[in-house]
Amino acid sequence: MVEATMGAARPRPRRDDSGELRPPHPALTLAEGRGWMELAASLAARPLLMRAPAGDGHPVLVLPGFLASDRSTVPLRRYLSELGYDARPWAEGQNLGRFYKMRDRLSEKVITLHRQTGRKVSLVGWSLGGVFARYLALVHPELVRSVVTLGSPFAADIQATNARRLYEAMSQEGPPNPDDLAALAGDLPVPNSSIYTKLDGIVNWRTCISRPAPNAETIEVKLASHVGIGVNPAALWAVADRLAQPQGVFKPFDRQGPFALAYGR
Structure with missing residues (x-):
């Protein structure tokens, strides 16, 4: 949200005695209810949000987070559609994890969408949806065409999340293959932007940091x-700005505009 809304201090990365990342502090988890304030802020900031660069009509597949469905991405998809993108839902119901099952289904979805439109597909993934997006790229x-993730734990120790046990119970899959984890945390062959917050109450924010690369930020x-x-006005503006880049072109995000104060350096 815009910085003036709250005055919370940034927490230091939580690590245990072995140096491994730990899930966010419970106080941050309890503060997650402020998400409704971010939605309200985006509605109030609609006139400013519509000043973002217009879309070129290319397809954008929006992937929801763990335990979420397409309902959670309605504001994001509506915003992108109004800007001129062909924003599509994932249409797979509730996201229950199941990475090894869903990755093949989502691959077919990207193939079909590309075939239908004749254009490359941009992928926007919220939390676990961003992990799927990186795999598809x-x-x-x-x-x-490009990947934008929102609070997605794809790097470092992806187990540093307060949803780990629930994910394991719901997905009914064993531990991820280490080679798969290394690939997801590595370089992508397409432009990719990871949008995150240091006040994340679900995943340790360090798991959202991509490796330095000419096409990553x-x-x-x-x-x-x-x-x-996924409904934060500053995050919405950043998503729109990143999607507006011409195909095959990558320039780092310019932290200016109406939400400049909301971005870290």
């Missing part, structure tokens, strides 16, 4: 929450 670089949205970052 790795296996279908010829079909994917991280964008901090101050004061956002994990459950609200």
Whole structure:
């Protein structure tokens, strides 16, 4: 959200005695309810948000987070549609994890969407949806135009989340393959932007930091929450700005505009 809304201090990265990342502090988790404030802020900031660069009509597949469905991405998809993108839902019901099952289904979805439109597909993934998005970019670089993730734990220790046990119970899958984790945390063959917040109450924010690369960047949205970052006005502006880049072109995000104060350096 815009910085003036709250005055919370940035927490230091939580690590245990072995140096491994730990899930966010419980106080941050309890503060996740402020996501409704971020939605309200985006509605109030609609006139400013519509000043973002116009879309060129290319397809954008929006992937929801763990335990969320397409309902959670309605504000984001509506915003992108109004800007001129062909924003699509994932249409798979509630996201229950199941990475090894869903990745093949989502691959077919990207292939079909590319075939229908004749254009490369941009992928916007919220939390776990962003992990799926990065996988799809790795296996279908010829079909994917760009990737934008929102609070997605794809780097470092992805187990540093307060949803780990619930994910394991719901997904009914064993531990991820270490090679798969390394690939997801590595370089992508397409432009990619990771939008995150250091006040994330669900995943340790360090798991959202991409490796330095000519086509990669991280964008901090101050004061956002994990459950609200997908409707946060500053995050929405950043998503629109990143999607507006011409195909095959990558320039780092310019932290200016109406929400300049909401971004970290």
